[in-house]
Amino acid sequence: MTDDRDIDSDIDAGIAPSDAAADGIRLQKVMASAGVASRRGSEELIAAGRVRVNGKVVTELGRRIHPETDEIAVDNVAVQLDTSRRYLMLNKPVGVVSSMQDESGRPDLREFTDTFEERLFNVGRLDAMTSGLLVLTNDGDLAHVLAHPSFGVSKTYIAKVEGRVSAQTIGRLQSGIELEDGPIAADKARILTSPPGEGASLVELTLHSGRNRIVRRMLDAVGHPVIDLVRRQFGPLHLGTLKSGAVRELTKVELGQLLTVSRSDAARAEPPK
Numbered sequence: 559m560t561d562d563r564d565i566d567s568d569i570d571a572g573i574a575p576s577d578a579a580a581d582g583i584r585l586q587k588v589m590a591s592a593g594v595a596s597r598r599g600s601e602e603l604i605a606a607g608r609v610r611v612n613g614k615v616v617t618e619l620g621r622r623i624h625p626e627t628d629e630i631a632v633d634n635v636a637v638q639l640d641t642s643r644r645y646l647m648l649n650k651p652v653g654v655v656s657s658m659q660d661e662s663g664r665p666d667l668r669e670f671t672d673t674f675e676e677r678l679f680n681v682g683r684l685d686a687m688t689s690g691l692l693v694l695t696n697d698g699d700l701a702h703v704l705a706h707p708s709f710g711v712s713k714t715y716i717a718k719v720e721g722r723v724s725a726q727t728i729g730r731l732q733s734g735i736e737l738e739d740g741p742i743a744a745d746k747a748r749i750l751t752s753p754p755g756e757g758a759s760l761v762e763l764t765l766h767s768g769r770n771r772i773v774r775r776m777l778d779a780v781g782h783p784v785i786d787l788v789r790r791q792f793g794p795l796h797l798g799t800l801k802s803g804a805v806r807e808l809t810k811v812e813l814g815q816l817l818t819v820s821r822s823d824a825a826r827a828e829p830p831k
Contacts, residue, residue, distance in 0.1 A: 582622035585611065585630075592639050593810060594632055608633050629821065636817035644676050645808040645816070646694040649800045656683035656692065667694070670805050681705050682792075685771055690715070690789030691797045693816075694805070703820040704793065707768035711819065712745060714764040714791035715773050719782035723752050723759040727780050731763065735779050742767060742776060758785055793819050 589600035589609070600609075607615050610631045611623055623630070625639040648670050650656070658679055660666040664686065671678045671694060681693040682705040695701055704711050734743035742765075750760035759782070763773055774784045790797045794815035800806060808816065 582624045582628075584619075585609070585616065585621045585623050586619065588623060588625050588639060589630065589632075589637070592630075592637050592641065594637055603632060610634070631818070632814075634818070635811075635814040636821050638813060638817055642676075643697045644674065644678065644695060645697065645700075645813050646674075646678065646805050647795060647797075647800060647808055647812075648692045648694055648805045649797060649802050650684055650689055650692045651802045652687055652689045655686045656680050667692075670694070670803075682768065684789060685774075688715075688773075688787045688789065689802060690787075691792045691795060691800075692789075693792060693795070700817065700820045704816070705768070710766035711793045712764055712766045712791075713789055713793075714746075714762065716750065716788050716790055717761050717763065717773060717777055717784050718758050718786040719761055719777050719784055720758060721756055721782050722754065723749050723761055723782055725749070727782065728761075730780055731776060735776060737775055737779060739769065742769070742772060744776070762790075764791075 585604060586597050586600040589595065589603070590597040594600055595603060601619055603609050604619055604621070605617060607617050609616050611621065612629055613631075628639075630637045630639060648667075650667075654665045654667065654669070657666045658668055658671070667680055676696040678694045678696050679701065681695060681701045684690060684692055693701075693704070703709050728747045728749060731744045731747040734741050744763045744765045746762075746764040748762050750762055752759040761777070761782070763776070765772065769775075773787060777784050788797075795808070795812055
């Protein structure tokens with residue numbers, strides 16, 4: 559709804575109320591409603607050239623936008639204008655399937671979403687025996703971009719594996735190995751612990767592939783079957799100290815980073831005009 563004070567100022571400028579409403583809502587009001595800053599603070603951000611609308615810097619305080627279709631960024635970090643959207647981080651426990659309703663009756667994600675009014679769903683999947691960071695949302699556009707393999711959002715895992723992992727094995731993981739469904743290489747790989755003898759090692763892998771059980775299959779292929787696997791990072795999000803089975807809202811900073819990634823990936827995927 560257009561603010562009455564905004565309409566009054568437009569009437570003073572010779573614009574009819576119906577025209578003012580049709581022309582959108584003042585940028586600083588939209589920013590304040592989205593929690594970016596107070597209206598005065600938002601005006602200062604605009605005047606300083608720190609606000610972009612649809613990729614272009616805006617400095618005029620009279621600028622109006624349509625929150626349903628226009629995109630805002632502050633300091634090149636995206637802002638969500640739709641306050642009906644919800645974004646959660648879950649530390650998924652082992653034994654829970656990444657589904658809102660498992661047909662086999664196994665524990666599923668409803669345990670963590672039933673208390674929310676919104677109809678939430680998971681962004682991507684973790685297999686039942688992998689724990690760690692999973693995003694839950696009701697933002698279908700964001701979920702599509704972040705989960706689709708073609709957009710290549712990076713994920714970081716820590717794997718406890720059988721045996722002592724060598725530097726040569728890390729080199730193989732990064733240079734690429736051949737699996738039954740094609741070659742694959744880790745973006746990054748490093749040894750966290752590799753004790754002498756035949757004990758278990760800890761390895762960190764970062765990759766952007768969305769292929770099924772890819773980390774487990776890669777480590778199997780180099781002779782180090784996975785004992786335990788945790789996803790610690792998804793795009794710009796870090797699991798941090800969130801306990802197993804706990805859910806929390808994304809912070810505004812985290813959400814801005816996530817939206818920025820999804821918008822930039824979506825823009826790259828659009829055919830040139």
